[in-house]
Amino acid sequence: MNINIDESAGFCWxxxxxxxxxxxxxxxxxxxxxLGQIIHNPKESERLESLGLKTITVEEFKNIAxxxxxxxxxxxxxxxxxYKKAKKYNITIIDATCPLVxxxxxxxxxYYDLGYQILIFGKKEHAEVxxxxxVCNDECIVINSIDAALNYINFSRKTVLVSQTTKDRxxxxxxxxxxxxxxxxxxxxxxxxxEFIANDTICKYVANRExxxxxxxxxxxVVLFVAGKNSSNxxxxxxxxSQANPNSYFVEDYNEINFSWFIGKKSIxxxxxxxxxxxxxxxxxxxxxxKYNT
Numbered sequence: 001m002n003i004n005i006d007e008s009a010g011f012c013w014x015x016x017x018x019x020x021x022x023x024x025x026x027x028x029x030x031x032x033x034x035l036g037q038i039i040h041n042p043k044e045s046e047r048l049e050s051l052g053l054k055t056i057t058v059e060e061f062k063n064i065a066x067x068x069x070x071x072x073x074x075x076x077x078x079x080x081x082x083y084k085k086a087k088k089y090n091i092t093i094i095d096a097t098c099p100l101v102x103x104x105x106x107x108x109x110x111y112y113d114l115g116y117q118i119l120i121f122g123k124k125e126h127a128e129v130x131x132x133x134x135v136c137n138d139e140c141i142v143i144n145s146i147d148a149a150l151n152y153i154n155f156s157r158k159t160v161l162v163s164q165t166t167k168d169r170x171x172x173x174x175x176x177x178x179x180x181x182x183x184x185x186x187x188x189x190x191x192x193x194x195e196f197i198a199n200d201t202i203c204k205y206v207a208n209r210e211x212x213x214x215x216x217x218x219x220x221x222v223v224l225f226v227a228g229k230n231s232s233n234x235x236x237x238x239x240x241x242s243q244a245n246p247n248s249y250f251v252e253d254y255n256e257i258n259f260s261w262f263i264g265k266k267s268i269x270x271x272x273x274x275x276x277x278x279x280x281x282x283x284x285x286x287x288x289x290x291k292y293n294t
Contacts, residue, residue, distance in 0.1 A: 001262070001292035003285050004220060006271035008212040010278040012205045014098030015039055018075040019048070021096045026051045031069040035082070036127060038074050039275040040231035042252065047277075058082055065089035076127035077101040079134020100165055101128055104201045105135045108162060112136035116197075117157040119143060121172050122164030126232055129164055145171075146178045153179075155186060158195035165203040166233040166274070168210065168240070172202060206233065206274060210240055213271060217244035220269030222261055225250045226281055227273040234273035241271065254287050262292075 011019070018038065026032050026048070033056040037045055049055075056064070056071060058081075064071075070092045073082070077097040086093045097105075112118055118140035122129040133140055143149045153159060161179065163172050176198040183196040217223050223245050227234035229252055242248040247265075251257055262268060268288060270281050 001265075001288070002267040003288050003292070004216075004267065004269050005281050005285055006213070006216045006269060008209060008216070009271040009281065010274075010276055012203065012274040014075045014100060014203070015275060017098070018072075018096040019044070021094060022048060022053060022072055023051070025070055025072060025094055026053060029068075029070055031064075031067065033064070033069060033071045035071055035073050035078065036076070037230075038072075039228075040234065041228040041273075041275040041277065041280075043228075043280045044275070044277045058085055061085050061089045061091055064091060067091075070094055072096050074127070075101065077105060077131035079131050081134055097131075098165070100201075100203055101131070104162060104165060105131060107199065107201070108132050108140075109135045111160045111197075112139065115158070117141070117154055117159040119149065119153065119159055119161045120164065121161065121167055121175060123232055126164060128166070132162075132164075143175070146175045149175055149179060150182070155182070155194065159183075159197070161196070161198040162201045163199075164232075165201060166206050166236070167202055168236050169200070169202050169207045170210075172200065176200075203274075209237065209274070213237055213241055214244040216269055216271055217241045217248060219267075220245065221247060221265035221267045223248040223269045223271060224257065224284065225271055225273075226252070226284055227276045228252060231273050231275050233275060237273050254284055259291075 033054045035056060038048060072094045073096055075098040108118055118136050120129060120132055120140055120142045122142055124142040129142060141152045179196060183194045186194045223241055225238045225241050225248055238250045249261055270284055272281055
């Protein structure tokens with residue numbers, strides 16, 4: 001059996017940066033917490049927990065007030081209220097927010113302060129979007145489709161569209177194009193200008209993964225998509241993968257594999273999300289190699 005790992009799969013640089021920060025802090029301190037799951041991958045979370053990393057919520061800050069505890073803010077970022085609460089309880093914060101997410105937060109804040117209606121393409125309860133909502137006092141519209149946008153936008157206001165960094169670019173541009181048409185129609189019909197700005201804030205690494213993933217999926221008879229099932233990025237990429245190759249299967253662990261998937265097949269591709277560790281894809285490959293190639 002030919003078993004291949006997708007070379008373009010694995011951690012994005014923002015996740016690598018966050019994990020590097022966590023490992024360094026853990027090597028120097030005993031009382032280290034992460035605000036929420038560090039990444040949406042149970043295997044990597046378990047590995048870091050074995051090194052001493054503990055998960056905490058904002059509501060639990062009072063339990064570690066005035067201690068020597070260190071709290072790491074993960075790549076997804078946090079709303080301003082989190083930093084205020086940490087200061088209130090005299091908690092040391094290490095900010096590992098992805099620089100792209102931090103830049104997006106600043107952009108949303110800038111447009112909000114300028115009086116724009118903020119439109120966010122994303123999942124309302126996703127950690128990154130919660131942070132974005134926080135920088136504009138939750139005075140924004142979070143949408144996942146053009147229908148939602150058309151239903152909730154106040155078209156009399158100047159509006160800016162941004163995106164959660166891990167959303168799919170194709171849908172973002174469909175929404176952008178439809179809204180541009182709508183605003184153009186309003187301008188023509190009412191004989192005055194209606195301002196609409198669209199900022200593509202999707203991570204370029206995520207966007208590029210879409211094309212490489214399609215090719216990898218087509219090049220293999222069967223694809224194992226290995227990732228945490230609570231990851232938005234993973235679910236988006238798996239949809240793309242399964243459209244390119246219907247013989248694609250989403251698994252979180254080796255024990256979820258059904259070996260009947262491989263009957264009559266000559267190649268297995270192993271891929272994943274931006275939160276899938278390389279070491280775990282290699283583990284899956286080694287187990288399959290032992291079963292089929294020894």
